[in-house]
Amino acid sequence: MGFKMGIVGMPNVGKSTLFNALTRTAAAQAANFPFCTIEPNVGEVAVPDARLDKLAEIAKSKSIIPTRMTFVDIAGLVKGASKGEGLGNQFLANIRETDAIAHVLRCFEDGDVTHVDGRVDPVADAETIETELMLADLESIEKRLQNLVRKVKGGDKDAVQQVRLLEQAKAALEDGKPARVVEVDDEDRKAWKMLQLLTTKPVLYVCNVGEAEAAEGNAHSAKVAEMAAAQGNSHVIISAQIEEEISQLDDDEAQMFLEEMGLDEAGLDRLIKAGYELLNLETYFTVGPKEARAWTIRQGTTAPKAAGVIHGDFEKGFIRAETIAYDDFVTLGGEQAAKEAGKMRAEGKGYIVKDGDVLHFLFNT
Numbered sequence: 001m002g003f004k005m006g007i008v009g010m011p012n013v014g015k016s017t018l019f020n021a022l023t024r025t026a027a028a029q030a031a032n033f034p035f036c037t038i039e040p041n042v043g044e045v046a047v048p049d050a051r052l053d054k055l056a057e058i059a060k061s062k063s064i065i066p067t068r069m070t071f072v073d074i075a076g077l078v079k080g081a082s083k084g085e086g087l088g089n090q091f092l093a094n095i096r097e098t099d100a101i102a103h104v105l106r107c108f109e110d111g112d113v114t115h116v117d118g119r120v121d122p123v124a125d126a127e128t129i130e131t132e133l134m135l136a137d138l139e140s141i142e143k144r145l146q147n148l149v150r151k152v153k154g155g156d157k158d159a160v161q162q163v164r165l166l167e168q169a170k171a172a173l174e175d176g177k178p179a180r181v182v183e184v185d186d187e188d189r190k191a192w193k194m195l196q197l198l199t200t201k202p203v204l205y206v207c208n209v210g211e212a213e214a215a216e217g218n219a220h221s222a223k224v225a226e227m228a229a230a231q232g233n234s235h236v237i238i239s240a241q242i243e244e245e246i247s248q249l250d251d252d253e254a255q256m257f258l259e260e261m262g263l264d265e266a267g268l269d270r271l272i273k274a275g276y277e278l279l280n281l282e283t284y285f286t287v288g289p290k291e292a293r294a295w296t297i298r299q300g301t302t303a304p305k306a307a308g309v310i311h312g313d314f315e316k317g318f319i320r321a322e323t324i325a326y327d328d329f330v331t332l333g334g335e336q337a338a339k340e341a342g343k344m345r346a347e348g349k350g351y352i353v354k355d356g357d358v359l360h361f362l363f364n365t
């Protein structure tokens with residue numbers, strides 16, 4: 001599967017700089033001119049997790065394989081994008097394909113870096129982008145409703161459900177709200193997601209502040225924090241420029257640099273973790289002498305589905321999952337000790353995997 005975060009925002013706010021820092025590459029061209037990025041840049045990023053290192057240390061695993069998340073650096077959006085302004089609406093499709101949005105907001109003051117609207121105002125920028133996404137959703141809803149008329153007349157149940165959900169989304173949007181405010185019942189959840197509306201995607205605001213402000217933020221990021229809280233969304237404060245510099249250092253150097261800057265943790269780590277939370281993701285582990293590895297699942301995933309993340313055959317032939325909770329594994333000092341202490345459980349098909357579980361799957365081939 002793999003989960004995808006789209007990096008979205010106005011032109012020239014630091015999206016590609018952030019993407020390069022995340023992927024530790026210079027894959028995306030980042031430069032001081034608007035619409036620098038046209039084609040999306042896609043990269044995989046390791047999800048930092050100190051528990052994995054701990055497990056590997058205990059099991060003396062030869063290799064450590066973190067789980068990964070995909071980031072997509074998308075072209076800048078401007079007012080009127082939904083109507084074809086700027087680079088137009090072609091890349092709204094790039095946003096459609098993501099699971100969540102990291103919305104980068106320019107919070108740094110730097111007279112040399114152009115702002116397309118000639119001022120630094122992240123709250124106004126956030127509204128501009130949200131409005132474009134809302135307009136794009138309204139337009140696609142209208143089209144879809146028209147296309148569904150015939151099917152509904154023919155009594156197509158799925159079409160009836162889609163129309164009902166589209167009407168709900170439309171009502172919210174016409175009320176000036178993103179479609180994510182609509183409360184959806186469990187039985188509608190899948191169909192709702194299939195609509196792929198842009199404003200149903202969860203959002204995380206990334207306040208891109210100046211170099212000296214990475215620890216505390218600034219007046220701009222404070223305003224974003226207020227806006228995010230009012231919406232029930234989260235935000236992280238990052239200096240994309242610093243993160244890019246840190247990403248080029250080795251681990252020890254990076255640690256020293258962070259300390260000098262008064263930061264406990266790289267901003268990128270906070271961002272990736274926040275993205276993980278935003279998507280309701282959890283991690284389970286497989287641990288042995290060969291490798292310690294982390295795997296990503298959605299909260300509430302059953303053991304066979306979790307096994308399926310490793311391989312489809314594991315899911316099909318699933319028998320049971322030998323399960324040790326992370327804390328038991330660590331406090332008791334490994335698999336054997338946990339087993340002897342009676343802390344290894346045999347869990348069946350109905351088991352809901354918990355964050356941090358150390359699993360060993362038994363399956364038929």
Ligand SMILES: Nc1ncnc2c1ncn2[C@@H]1O[C@H](COP(=O)(O)OP(=O)(O)OP(=O)(O)O)[C@@H](O)[C@H]1O
Nearest residue numbers: 011012013014015016017030031032035036037076
């Ligand atoms: N925190 C920051 N402080 C100062 N300058 C920054 C910061 N973050 C990015 N920049 C600068 O802003 C400029 C634009 O950055 P970048 O190319 O990453 O923007 P972008 O959002 O990808 O733009 P586009 O939408 O045009 O692709 C670059 O010159 C970059 O060095």
Ligand SMILES: [Mg+2]
Nearest residue numbers: 015016036037
């Ligand atoms: Mg760019």
